[in-house]
Amino acid sequence: MLWSLLMRYLRPYWQLLLGVIVFQLAQSIASLFLPTLNADIIDEGVATGDTGYILRVGGLMLLITLAQIICAIVAVYFGAKVAMKVGRDLRGAVFSRVGEFSEQEVTRFGAPSLITRSTNDVQQVQMLVLTTCTLLVSAPILSIGGVIMAIRQDVQLSWLIAVSVPILLIAVGLIVVRMVPLFRTMQTRIDTVNRVLREQLTGIRVVRAFVRETQEVARFAKANQDVTDVALSSGRLMALMFPIVMLVLNVSSVAVIWFGAFRIEDGSMQVGTLIAFLSYLMQILMAVMMATFMAVMIPRAAVSADRIGEVLATESSVTPPANPVQVTVGRGELELLDVGFAYPGAEQPVLRNVSFIARHGETTAIIGSTGSGKTTLVNLLPRLFDATSGSVLVDGVNVRELNPDLLWGHIGLVPQKPYLFSGTVRSNLLYGKPDATEEDLWQALTIAQAREFVTDMAGGLDAPISQGGTNISGGQRQRLAIARALVKRPELYIFDDSFSALDLATDARLRLALKQSTDDATMIIVAQRVSSIIDADQILVLEDGRIVGRGTHEQLLDSNTTYQEIVSSQLTAEETA
Template identity: 85%
Template sequence: MLWKLLVRYLRPHWRLLVAVVVFQLAQSIASLYLPSLNADIIDEGVATGDTGYIMRVGGVMLLITLGQIICAIIAVYFGAKAAMALGRDLRGAVFTRVGEFSEQEVSRFGAPSLITRSTNDVQQVQMLVLTTCTLLVSAPILCVGGIIMAMRQDLELSWLIAVSVPVLLVAVGLIIVRMVPLFRVMQVRIDTVNRVLREQLTGIRVVRAFVREDVETRRFGQANTDVTTTALQAGRLMALMFPVVMLVLNVSSVAVIWFGAFRIEDGSMQVGTLIAFLSYLMQILMAVMMATFMAVMIPRATVSADRIGEVLETPSSVRPPVSPVNETIGRGELELRGVGFAYPGAEQPVLSDISFVARPGYTTAIIGSTGSGKTTLVNLMPRLFDATSGTVLFDGVDVRELNPDLLWGHIGLVPQKPYLFSGTVRSNLLYGKPDASEAEIWQALETAQARDFVEKLEGGLDAPISQGGTNVSGGQRQRLAIARALVKRPELYIFDDSFSALDLATDSRLRAALAEDVSDATMIIVAQRVSTILDADQILVVEDGRIVASGTHEELLETSTTYQEIAASQLAAEATK
């Protein structure tokens, strides 16, 4: 998967890679040429006392070194650009794919894991590319070129290279093999830390209300300790790697000097040749050590690439049609025919044989006990899920055949847990209709019974909203979410228990305003309170994933035992207040 990702996302930046290769090649050739010049200075210049020769060759070495530095800087620059471009493209690809996921895929991966894959995992692959661009060309050239140049200097000492390089490769390979599973475990444990931290930050009020700070501290401490333990295990292996490399390097250097001294003594080798051979051996082993840097990063980058690839290769269960319908009548009529839904691997379906029609100008209400399948039913309407059986039609067209953007453009959804984005009141209300006028915004706020409290906010429409809308109350958050849907002016409104945080008086005023302001639209209301749906044209009673009764409030009071029990329990509760 790592190779596949690199080929796919580095291909558009091949010019940068070519530049890296060219300048790394020039730098490596210079590195291979310098020891030979140094040997010439010692054997030809110093030995004969030719100062002019020393100055000329030394000047050439200085120029080559300067060019080497310039090439290294340029290569690193282009390598960094390629790595950053890869990271940008990978994050964009993961974000785009996650945006295509249905609720099913998001639940499968989990938000903390998706965040880790988009950030930490992408960073690991990005760092590998940066290291590779810096070392990939120079390491093999220095290694192979160094062997050739060393053999040219003295063939009889070359057996030391044949011994030291394999020893180094085997030692490093044994260490890396043990590091791979540790990196895989580390990424999973980073997911766990993110999940625990996210839960604690999101649920901080619950934690404090139940005095669970100590428990949550221990819980985070355990997750943190697990990451630390794994990181220490990997760190110990990584720390072991460099002493091994230095041990082989130093022993090889001593061996070259030892055996080279005998050859100098018997006149078969010159001092400059020995120094050049030693320099080439150092280059060879340093090239192996540079490759070791890459080898250290490859296991973790491979694990990260697998996790990124898992996201990118997971198709959404809500697939866009091959030949989408791009035109609808736009009346907003919704029809469900024998709809059922079951989660993969579930023994029982969540919904079974759901059929009804919601028409423009009419209000359809859905009521039922907790866990009866109401929210799942609502998620099928805008195609957040796809029905596993039956058909959902919008204006007579199967939603699976409609252009998704067209479908969503005709629907205003207010979810059970209203979510506001960080920004301002205005930016949140313009979310569904960026070109809405200020008059449209205030009209939506007035209908949603939110105008009064927005006017009192410092800044009015430009008052800041924190992430998730945590700086406003639950009821205010619900009314702003309703106003956001109203600004959009869709043909179909879906309110998924969107009035639960409102008092009865505000609930009543809001429903009256909705009936007047969007009287020509199709309205679907999921509610827990009977008082919220008294005036609905059609009430569907859902129990165990099935519609067990339908009709108006008065009709259901006469014909439906389930509805009678719900209504009686709520009326009794209100009577005791």
């Protein structure tokens, strides 16, 4: 997965990669000539006292060194540019794919894991790209070229290379093999830390309300310690690697000097040649050591690439049609025909044989006990899920055949848990319709019974809203979410228990204003509170995923036992009269 991922996302930047290769190649070739020139200065210039020769060759070495520095800088610049672009593209690809997921895929991966995959995992692959661009060319050239140049200097000492390099490779390989499973465990445990931290931050009020700070601190400490333990295990192995490399490096240097001294003594080798041979051996072993940096990063990057690839390879269970319908009559009429839905692996379906028609200009309400399937039913309408049986039709067209953008353009959804984005009141309302005028925004706020509190906020429409709307009350969040849907002016409104945080008086005023302003649209209202749906043209009573009653409030009050039980648990006899 790692190499296929890299090939896919490196391909657009082949020109930059070519630049990296060229400059790394030039830098490495320059490094290979410097020890030979140094040997010439010692054996030809110093030994004979030829100052002119020393200056000429020394000047050439200085020029080569300057060129080497320039090539190194340019190669690192190009390599960093490639790595940053690959990281950007990977994050964008993961974000785009997650944006296509249905609720089912998001739930399967989990939000904390998806965040880790698009940040920490992408960073690991990005760092590998940077290291690869820096070392991939120079390491093999220095090692192979160093062997050739060392043999040219002295063949009889080359057996030291044949001994030291395999020892170094075997030692490093044994360490890397043990690090792979640790890196896989580490990424999973980072997911756990993110999950616990996310839960504690979003549920801070619940934690404090139930005085669970101590237990939550202990839970985070456990997850944190798990990450620390595996990080220490991998860190110990990594720390072991460099002493081994230095040990082989130093022992090899001593061996070269030891055996080279005997050859110098018997006159078969010159001092400059020994120094050049030692320099080439250092280059070879340093190249191997540089390769160990990649060897350390490859296993972790491979684990991260697998996790990223898993997201990118996951297709949404809600697939767009091959030949989508691009135009509808635009009335927002909704029809469900024998619809059923079951979650993957569930023993029983959540919805069974649900059929009804929600007509243009009418309000259809859905009520039922907790767990009866109301929210699941609502999620089928905009294709957040796909029905496992039956059909959902909008304006007579199956939603599976509609262009998704056209379908979502017809629908104004106010979810059960209203979510506001960080920004301002204005930016949140414009989310529904970017080209809406200020008059449109105030009109929507007026209908949603939100004008008064928005006017009182410092800045009005430009008043700041924190992420999730945590700086305003639950009722204010609901009203802003309703206003956001109203700004859109869709043909089909879906309110999923969207009035639950409102007091009865505000609820009544809001329902009256909605009825007057949305009489040209289809309205679906899911509610727990009978007072919110008492004036609906059609009320559907859900129980255990089935419709067990339908009709107006008066009709159901006379004929449906389930509805009667719901009403009697909420309203007094005077309120139901």
